[in-house]
Amino acid sequence: MIVVMKLAATKEHVAAIIERVEEVGCKTHVIVGAERTVIGVIGDGRTLDRRQIGRMIGVEKVMPISKPYKGASREFKPEDTIIQVGDVTIGGKDLVVMAGPCSVEGRSQLLEVAHACREAGAHILRGGAYKPRSSPYSFQGLGEDGLRYLAEAREATGMPIITEVMEPALVPLVCEYADILQVGARNMQNYALLNAIGESGHPVLLKRSFSGTITEWLMSAEYILSHGNNDVMLCERGIRANETETRNTFDINAIPVIKHLSHLPIIADPSHATGRWEYVGAGAKAAVAAGADGVILEVHPQPDQAWSDGRQSLKPEKFAKLVRQMRAVAQAVERDVPANRKPASLNGHDLSVVPVSL
């Protein structure tokens, strides 16, 4: 439920409500607005007497939250959540472009791609150090070495980094290196992992599972939020349906649905959602037109030699062209894909063009 305080309510009134709520085992999320304070109550509401709360001093009104995902719902928090990662703002008017290779394959590969992505206009660098693979015999990622290369690439290009974490025990280590954690589709309902990430407080991108409903996806976000971490982005990466021309079916509807039901930023992953580089551009532009807050794309200089997902990776020059096209579409829907302004660090890496404009 949501407790809306009166304009004249004092801190003491708010504290009394919080105390009352926490007594019965529920948690509170306090939003102090310019004019009035709102208290979100999360937990098993059955133990709370709504009318009794409504009669407490300073309370204007008490409203139920109809959705099973309390903290993730727009009822709970009507304004968009904005997440700050370094100097990149996610969830506002400006769109974010995350790009990089599927897997970190080595130091020089990553630095090469990272520079190319940055020059093409990316804001955040992606790359997998721990790879969830269907086969135990496939390449499983470089592990901590991969994380180190990512950190070096951040140093070199100025881009924050996002990388996947697959098990609770590795959350602290990955947090040491990454600016944003990624939860893959296979782990959308790995609750021990979600709880560990919730407690880490680290920004996270939560991918939708292969056949997860939007409600289940928001419930998984709720696991993270309910452990105190509000910096959650959702990522639509395609679901499974009956079509075989593409690797997945890009549920473009999910974008306006999430914007309608939730305040969390929604990022699209057209690389996985199509699975073929020929279709990635159309998917990316569609996502921008539909209202996504950003895209995450796989970029590789030699897709046919990539260790994973080469079939859906864009070459840097195609990616650069796509960034310009996405910017045009973003402006057509009154948003923008800003140039990546931060100067790249110059320690050993000669980067002349700052800011990048393509």
Added chain:
Amino acid sequence: MIVVMKLAATKEHVAAIIERVEEVGCKTHVIVGAERTVIGVIGDGRTLDRRQIGRMIGVEKVMPISKPYKGASREFKPEDTIIQVGDVTIGGKDLVVMAGPCSVEGRSQLLEVAHACREAGAHILRGGAYKPRSSPYSFQGLGEDGLRYLAEAREATGMPIITEVMEPALVPLVCEYADILQVGARNMQNYALLNAIGESGHPVLLKRSFSGTITEWLMSAEYILSHGNNDVMLCERGIRANETETRNTFDINAIPVIKHLSHLPIIADPSHATGRWEYVGAGAKAAVAAGADGVILEVHPQPDQAWSDGRQSLKPEKFAKLVRQMRAVAQAVERDVPANRKPASLNGHDLSVVPVSL
């Protein structure tokens, strides 16, 4: 297979090829280009000796068509098919906007919506006179009366009309009234209907079935094409997957896939693909950004009183705003949604603003 003729090939050489091909029961589709002629051979190619054809006089080379849909494939016809319906051109740089009510509910309802759609920027008027309904007890459409009202609305607004035909026996009647026939999702593999439409030669919009693959959809187009009708548009209207927040799952990927595999125009139907008016706008803009050649939208002045599909119908003013937004997105991807130029007929219907600009 495709027979590419030499620059110097004569009409007689072409005629000899055609004779040879038709002898074994195959059909030909001859494309006379500015420089050279190409002969498409359709039918059971196993009865033809490809090398023998290759040795005939005037033949440059013979190429197989790898796809099961021969005439619908881009291998067969690399350039986009452009369909002219009245003064509306479908499949070129300009996008087409088809709009109107789900069902024709009566004369005055239809005229009202038709004028509103035209003023808002629609090029073609949609409306169902024969309605496929899951229940035999639901409203099944006004039948020929509905067709007459559509024809009157065309007269009044200057917009060509599109309407559904559900059975072979009704194809001649519907052709008398409609400028474009529509095949609904339930009938995508109603082959008797496809054959009758193929023989009618009338422009047709072929919707994808609820779980039809893209290959099956193109094979259904092939039924129409192989009966001599080249004016086929495809329509993505959402498929079935596991999500319940929306009526269907809009397979946005289908747009670039169809553009890649086929030369036929692809139209999107965000009304059915989302099933909720709140999400129709995002779907429509996404379709334009992804490369669709047009959209078809349900518009109703009082959606909550519509006899069918009110939940997904836009009010005229929302539709007018959406046309402007789609135009902006179209221009961002180097296409356009042109103003509907043709003056509405003035016989009794007072329409002052021509051309419409909103």
Added chain:
Amino acid sequence: MIVVMKLAATKEHVAAIIERVEEVGCKTHVIVGAERTVIGVIGDGRTLDRRQIGRMIGVEKVMPISKPYKGASREFKPEDTIIQVGDVTIGGKDLVVMAGPCSVEGRSQLLEVAHACREAGAHILRGGAYKPRSSPYSFQGLGEDGLRYLAEAREATGMPIITEVMEPALVPLVCEYADILQVGARNMQNYALLNAIGESGHPVLLKRSFSGTITEWLMSAEYILSHGNNDVMLCERGIRANETETRNTFDINAIPVIKHLSHLPIIADPSHATGRWEYVGAGAKAAVAAGADGVILEVHPQPDQAWSDGRQSLKPEKFAKLVRQMRAVAQAVERDVPANRKPASLNGHDLSVVPVSL
């Protein structure tokens, strides 16, 4: 709604109800039981005042039907529908086995398979004379010749025949030859076809569409029932999901669900539901154990030379073994697969073993 008459109600009372109901455009379905009469009212119930009917003489009570499929629901008719086709009873304690080739390929092929099926224990012969094929270039069936061969095979073996009809215009012709009409998955919502079959009064087997829900399937049955034809069997033939090891996903749940919601017989088609002969036997036995009223199976003496569906056809000896296994399972669930008792006609076809026991 359902009008339950009092024990003492007379024919005149019943007639008065019928007259009142038909006045407002609804239809009635009268079930005269041993003790009392029940009147089913089908049509747009909104035009009838339920309380008014309840006050008419002889009426015990009036109950609404909650399902959208009125005539097909068990609420409307609690006892199982039993369909008599020649001397074969479908829907009772005994299960029916329908078998034969996918396509009628010729006279001698069909006679050979028909005899083999009969000797193996089949009760009804299946075979396609009109074939719905995804490609217009594939074999489309022998048409009326195929029907004639089927009739001859019936003559020779004593088995009633079932064959598909694909368009309304052909319903009268197919009814001349076939004992049971079949509606294929692609035509489950071809309403013109369903209406024509409804009016024919001929027994029909209605296959579920590729992604049709059980409600939609029952609504399609309702189209046939509401046109006066009560002899409707449903056929589960697999739906589309995400698995590729099999051609379709056999929704075994549909069997108990249909038995729960409807009084119509339910037949399983494990050939299509699995798509591979290796798995057909397991599917058939599962269907029997789950409560199906029969199975329809593809049998071909040389599956690898079949013109269609060879991958899922059983050889006659495998089929004979399967009939014995199905009988054992049927008996385990207190039903039976009876031996096919009727002597085969002896006009020229030497059939020694009558009745067949394997």
Added chain:
Amino acid sequence: MIVVMKLAATKEHVAAIIERVEEVGCKTHVIVGAERTVIGVIGDGRTLDRRQIGRMIGVEKVMPISKPYKGASREFKPEDTIIQVGDVTIGGKDLVVMAGPCSVEGRSQLLEVAHACREAGAHILRGGAYKPRSSPYSFQGLGEDGLRYLAEAREATGMPIITEVMEPALVPLVCEYADILQVGARNMQNYALLNAIGESGHPVLLKRSFSGTITEWLMSAEYILSHGNNDVMLCERGIRANETETRNTFDINAIPVIKHLSHLPIIADPSHATGRWEYVGAGAKAAVAAGADGVILEVHPQPDQAWSDGRQSLKPEKFAKLVRQMRAVAQAVERDVPANRKPASLNGHDLSVVPVSL
């Protein structure tokens, strides 16, 4: 690849092959048969020269494994895997029945259900101590207390226990109590969990994920097998498709497909696969007829008061009847559901009927 040794091959020959294989980083799985020894080689086979191995002393032939799941494939191990859990044998001619409540709700609830299940004929007791719930606000299980109650119920009834483990860190603890670990559908691709279970060597039941393909499922089994644990059972629990009358779509085809492709036992879960107790019996009998090696069922004395999954739980008397029906079907397909012979412990729990016969 699989290395088949000659009849005359010695232990030294076998050891030499193993040494050669392990040198290049591959693992071996040695099957010593009555007549000859077979060595399975698992790992990245590209590093091994197959012809070179073939020339080593004592080698009869070397065969590739075509499936991506090596150790799980029937090519690798043609004979069925049989798993012994206490005195219960899983994977042989006899079927296993696992039953119990969805969640362990308390000591007395569990003991009551456990006795009822045992008396009704169950061989193994199921019950969740750690519950994966879509909502973070739902009951998450009693944790270690639940495990203790399960152990006590085992003591009381003599039935081995199966319970779910959701995170790698808890594997050792759950192994202390449980006879069989369960991996739930949400965790089918939680590789860290699979690896930990692989290393534990504990028998495990691996559920298929909501939209996992059979190949992906076997690949997940491969994660466990490749870590040295061969006691893997697979569990089909329904997948997601387009039907809403049931909670999931029971992919009955998976049973014969798994038997064809793999040597691992396959267990069916009709409770989840249907989601409604009315349909559980039909699903269970179908699974037995299709060739499952056992079933796992939810049983609760008061389903409407169950803390989870009450809608799909059977009352003990219905379950007892179902066991008898499954036994009849099992015998019809030449298998059996044996009576549970082991006397229940009598320490304080008064159990008069031993062995149970119903």
